[in-house]
Amino acid sequence: MMIIIIMILIIIMIMIVTVMTVIIIIVIAIVxxxxxxxxxxxxxxxxxxxxxxxxxxxxxxxKV
Known part of the structure; x- marks a missing residue:
């Protein structure tokens, strides 16, 4: 059970990092x-x- 929870947390962290990276890249591109x-x-x-x-x-x- 703990292993599954840890796996889910790791996946969520990776997704958050990926989304943040994409957002940062988009912001830099817009700027x-x-x-x-x-x-x-x-x-x-x-x-x-x-x-x-x-x-x-x-x-x-x-004129001059």
């Missing part, structure tokens, strides 16, 4: 995806700002 999206957005914003500044400089040069 990495969010970070990547933020980096892409920042790069796009910087590029847009640079393009706008270049256009403004060209307009000022044309």
């Amino acid at each position: 990495m995806a969010i970070v990547a999206m933020v980096i892409v957005l920042v790069v796009i914003i910087i590029v847009i700002i640079i393009i706008i500044m270049v256009i403004i400089l060209y307009l000022f040069k044309i």
Whole structure:
């Protein structure tokens, strides 16, 4: 009887560890995806700002 209880406890522990590992992996993947999206957005914003500044400089040069 004790052996069966111990076996069940071991199986439950393994399942909990497996689920925790999967959850941690999913969380890490989501965080990495969010970070990547933020980096892409920042790069796009910087590029847009640079393009706008270049256009403004060209307009000022044309006016002057």
